[in-house]
Amino acid sequence: MELAVVVPTFNERGNVPLLVEQLEAALQGVAWEVVFVDDDSPDGTAEAARELARRDPRVRVIQRIGRRGLSTACIEGMCATAAPVVAVIDGDLQHDEALLPRMLRALQEDAALDVVVGSRFVAGGGTGEWDRDRVAKSAFATRLSRRVLRADLKDPMSGFFAIRTEIVRRLAPELSGIGFKILLDLMTASRRPLRFVELPYTFRTRAVGESKLDHVVAMEYLIALWDRMVGRIVPARFALFCLIGLIGVVPHMAVLALMHAGLGVGFRTAQIAATGVAMTANFFLNNALTYRDARLKGARALFGGWVSFCLACSVGAVANVGVADFLHGVRAGAWVVPALAGIAVSAVWNYALSSRFVWGR
Numbered sequence: 385m386e387l388a389v390v391v392p393t394f395n396e397r398g399n400v401p402l403l404v405e406q407l408e409a410a411l412q413g414v415a416w417e418v419v420f421v422d423d424d425s426p427d428g429t430a431e432a433a434r435e436l437a438r439r440d441p442r443v444r445v446i447q448r449i450g451r452r453g454l455s456t457a458c459i460e461g462m463c464a465t466a467a468p469v470v471a472v473i474d475g476d477l478q479h480d481e482a483l484l485p486r487m488l489r490a491l492q493e494d495a496a497l498d499v500v501v502g503s504r505f506v507a508g509g510g511t512g513e514w515d516r517d518r519v520a521k522s523a524f525a526t527r528l529s530r531r532v533l534r535a536d537l538k539d540p541m542s543g544f545f546a547i548r549t550e551i552v553r554r555l556a557p558e559l560s561g562i563g564f565k566i567l568l569d570l571m572t573a574s575r576r577p578l579r580f581v582e583l584p585y586t587f588r589t590r591a592v593g594e595s596k597l598d599h600v601v602a603m604e605y606l607i608a609l610w611d612r613m614v615g616r617i618v619p620a621r622f623a624l625f626c627l628i629g630l631i632g633v634v635p636h637m638a639v640l641a642l643m644h645a646g647l648g649v650g651f652r653t654a655q656i657a658a659t660g661v662a663m664t665a666n667f668f669l670n671n672a673l674t675y676r677d678a679r680l681k682g683a684r685a686l687f688g689g690w691v692s693f694c695l696a697c698s699v700g701a702v703a704n705v706g707v708a709d710f711l712h713g714v715r716a717g718a719w720v721v722p723a724l725a726g727i728a729v730s731a732v733w734n735y736a737l738s739s740r741f742v743w744g745r
């Protein structure tokens with residue numbers, strides 16, 4: 385076994401047989417296997433791959449239940465082979481499989497080399513039919529990656545590369561697994577910079593199915609960057625929780641303005657309503673973003689989660705007032721520092737409590 389080709393898939397049923405045909409043609413003379421890592425696609429991608437596997441032992445299928453994520457799928461696939469070299473390629477035929485033998489050979493011939501990257505941004509490569517918008521977004525993401533990547537890699541966003549399997553196994557515990565950027569994750573996880581070369585290819589247009597790169601994936605990219613930069617000090621999840629708490633000020637003030645200033649409702653009543661609305665907004669935002677991997681779904685789970693979230697936040701509010709009050713008493717006249725300390729304590733408290741009791745993380 386020389387090479388394992390790992391293919392993350394989600395709703396790629398129509399592409400699976402075509403990809404295997406292409407691999408077969410491209411990898412003549414190479415001892416290879418392909419590992420599809422499918423997240424239980426509703427369109428039956430895993431079954432389509434198993435169908436091929438019954439006839440061809442080089443085809444393998446990992447079907448993950450109740451999990452989603454391109455990066456984690458790649459990591460699990462890469463760790464699930466006996467081949468010394470592993471390549472990752474998209475399942476939608478957008479990458480150029482004809483590059484695979486050259487990627488393999490480069491690693492076989494140069495023992496000092498760690499990674500070979502399929503690159504759209506070196507001479508001879510290209511982004512194909514991308515519109516200006518997508519080119520601009522990709523360029524922006526690449527520029528951002530420079531903040532964590534200390535290497536002149538032209539296409540760190542590439543989802544197409546080959547690497548020594550032992551390196552993946554060594555780095556696996558350090559990988560964040562967040563989002564789409566598995567190559568960047570690998571390159572920045574290693575303490576010793578990985579030695580790489582880039583081989584040009586042109587990104588093809590997707591013929592069947594659709595892209596899963598959406599706003600959540602874009603946000604996950606920012607979270608992954610945060611994680612690499614300061615994640616050890618301030619976990620990305622906590623940062624997001626605080627950010628959403630801050631955003632909650634907007635609905636809070638809006639309700640207060642409408643009820644108290646606008647309709648003349650008493651301040652305390654309006655303040656209670658505003659707090660309720662802000663907590664509700666925070667609950668749903670945290671459910672969709674901060675805890676998207678443990679997202680509560682269905683009316684019952686959502687209602688139960690909302691009640692526990694409000695309870696957790698009420699305890700946080702008591703802690704807030706308690707701490708602020710205490711510090712205010714320590715130094716008479718001081719109010720800014722006590723207030724901020726109260727907020728900080730309740731943020732940590734709310735986070736810890738709701739993490740554990742609302743989303744079970």
Ligand code: GDD
Nearest residue numbers: 392393394423452453454457474475476541543595596597
């Ligand atoms: N198992 C699994 N789980 N596979 C997934 C998931 C997931 O949650 N999301 C996407 N995939 C699979 C798709 O089925 C496809 O085979 C591959 O990952 C790439 O997903 P696309 O949704 O087609 O991504 P893209 O074409 O928009 O983005 C590609 O190009 C980018 C470069 O701009 C990817 O290769 C990115 O990694 C790359 O950065």
Ligand code: MN
Nearest residue numbers: 474476478595
């Ligand atoms: Mn694609």
